[in-house]
Amino acid sequence: MADVNTTPNAALSLKDAAFGYAGITRVRGLTLDIPAGAAVALIGPNGSGKSTLLRGILGLAELTDGSIEVLGESPTKARRHIGSLPQADSRDVTLPVTLRQAVTMGLYRSLGPLGRVGRAGRAAVNDALERVGLDAFAGRRFGELSGGQQQRGILARALVSNPQLLLLDEPFNGLDRENRDVLLELVRGLREEGRTVLVSTHDLEIAQAACSHVLLLASGHEPGQPGHPAGFGTVEDALTLDAVQHAFHDATVELDQHTVTTNREME
Numbered sequence: 693m694a695d696v697n698t699t700p701n702a703a704l705s706l707k708d709a710a711f712g713y714a715g716i717t718r719v720r721g722l723t724l725d726i727p728a729g730a731a732v733a734l735i736g737p738n739g740s741g742k743s744t745l746l747r748g749i750l751g752l753a754e755l756t757d758g759s760i761e762v763l764g765e766s767p768t769k770a771r772r773h774i775g776s777l778p779q780a781d782s783r784d785v786t787l788p789v790t791l792r793q794a795v796t797m798g799l800y801r802s803l804g805p806l807g808r809v810g811r812a813g814r815a816a817v818n819d820a821l822e823r824v825g826l827d828a829f830a831g832r833r834f835g836e837l838s839g840g841q842q843q844r845g846i847l848a849r850a851l852v853s854n855p856q857l858l859l860l861d862e863p864f865n866g867l868d869r870e871n872r873d874v875l876l877e878l879v880r881g882l883r884e885e886g887r888t889v890l891v892s893t894h895d896l897e898i899a900q901a902a903c904s905h906v907l908l909l910a911s912g913h914e915p916g917q918p919g920h921p922a923g924f925g926t927v928e929d930a931l932t933l934d935a936v937q938h939a940f941h942d943a944t945v946e947l948d949q950h951t952v953t954t955n956r957e958m959e
């Protein structure tokens with residue numbers, strides 16, 4: 693098991709990095725090393741650039757300034773070691789396939805679309821389904837599963853290739869308590885295995901319950917200006933009322949042992 697405090701390797705290294713689209717920077721000023729084995733909660737108001745940063749790590753948003761190394765490589769080269777769960781509104785859940793087939797698609801990057809899924813591949817699919825607690829649903833049509841089950845299924849697809857780095861974009865949104873607890877336990881388990889996890893969330897309880905580190909992003913001072921970091925460190929050091937208030941500037945924030953609420957942005 694990797695110890696996040698002593699692991700010298702950075703899973704992710706950003707130096708004054710900025711990301712955006714069509715030459716327009718949407719999040720900037722990112723200088724940080726994320727230790728291998730850390731679970732990082734990515735927290736910030738709507739539009740502060742959380743998804744853009746996650747897409748930048750995948751090489752899907754443009755690096756408009758600075759530099760980035762992912763698992764010691766460029767984002768594109770590192771992609772084969774990354775499992776990702778995109779935000780719910782960008783997921784295609786209409787595929788006419790079973791849950792097992794949907795999860796098997798997570799192996800295609802290593803096999804190629806025409807490659808054969810051998811015994812090891814089938815075992816990996818079974819393991820991934822078991823991890824998210826959906827082995828009993830493997831033969832169901834994906835579209836017939838509940839929203840929470842679909843979300844867990846997509847997570848199984850991200851896990852099936854045994855990725856070193858997981859990027860989860862608001863995976864807890866809209867989940868009921870049962871689905872949320874399964875996911876929370878899973879994030880803890882991934883971290884214990886020494887994988888690195890970045891999870892964007894509006895729920896500070898998740899940061900406190902499952903993450904070792906937190907990266908707070910604030911939105912630009914004027915509409916259209918890029919987001920920027922408002923704090924990075926261990927959950928104990930960086931998840932302070934001051935830092936959260938800075939990230940959510942004009943919002944009223946309450947931070948207690950379990951929740952942070954603001955008068956906007958967070959549900």
Ligand SMILES: Nc1ncnc2c1ncn2[C@@H]1O[C@H](COP(=O)(O)OP(=O)(O)OP(=O)(O)O)[C@@H](O)[C@H]1O
Nearest residue numbers: 713718736737738739740741742743744745779916
């Ligand atoms: N594909 C895109 N093309 C151009 N601009 C984009 C694209 N995706 C996001 N943006 C813009 O980038 C900025 C940051 O958006 P992003 O989705 O990264 O924020 P976020 O912090 O993830 O917000 P939310 O909490 O609402 O998901 C926003 O101004 C958004 O309009």
